[in-house]
Amino acid sequence: MPVQQRIIERGDRLDIAFIVRDQESAAFFNKHNMATAATAAGVGISAGPTNPDYLVDADGEVEIPVIGKVKLAGLTTLQAKEKLTGLVNPFLKDPLVEVNFSTFKVTVLGEVKTPGSYVISAQHATLFEALAAAGDLPHSAKRYDIHLYRDYNGKRTISKFDLRKMYVLNDPDLFQMRPNDVIYVQVRPGSVFKEDAGLVVEIFTILFSAATLGFTIHNSTK
Secondary structure, X not given: OOOOOOEXXXXXXXXXXXXXXXXXXXXXXOHHHHHHHHHHOOOOOOOOOOOOOEEOOOOOEEEEOOOEEEEOOOXXXXXXXXXXXXXXXXXXXXXXXXXXXXXXXXXXXXXXXXXXXXEOOOOOOEHHHHHHHOOOOOOOEEEEEEEEEEEEOOEEXXXXXXXXXXXXXXXXXXXXXXXXXXEEEEEOHHHHHHHHHHHXXXXXXXXXXXXXXXXXXXXXXX
């Protein structure tokens, strides 16, 4: 199954690098090198620690040194690469621009061993990788009615699928995760009954033990 190109969205973090033969000339365009280069040039900017990632803001833009704000939301990394290459061409000779995602978060809730949010591969992830990150499904999980909640590229959907069926492997919308997907695994009704029955048995055992102890103490005081 070919991997679908991920779309850049607001809130994503991108690793953007500008590479040329004379890397010193590209230092001001690379965020992680900007402070060091500025200090070396005597500009007076502190060379303290900086986050090399670029955050896509609420307007869908990232702020690139020298160039300024550039709107990348709605583009693939390949399209973003082409756009940034065109913008730095007047400043750099034969630039090579690399654009990659720094984060890929999915959330797995419900009847899994360790529910929660997980950061998996920076570029893409599959359904099974997401479930594996949550520790897999116990026997009490309802494998035939799993819900996938998705809010991606301006579209919100809810999908239900049977993890035991072959079509899950052949459906790219189910098998390939999107950033911030939420998977909800329900518990089988029989499992809930077993858990409740076990709790009732435990309570009954405690009450029976207490009654037996009280009866014993009462008889011993006669």
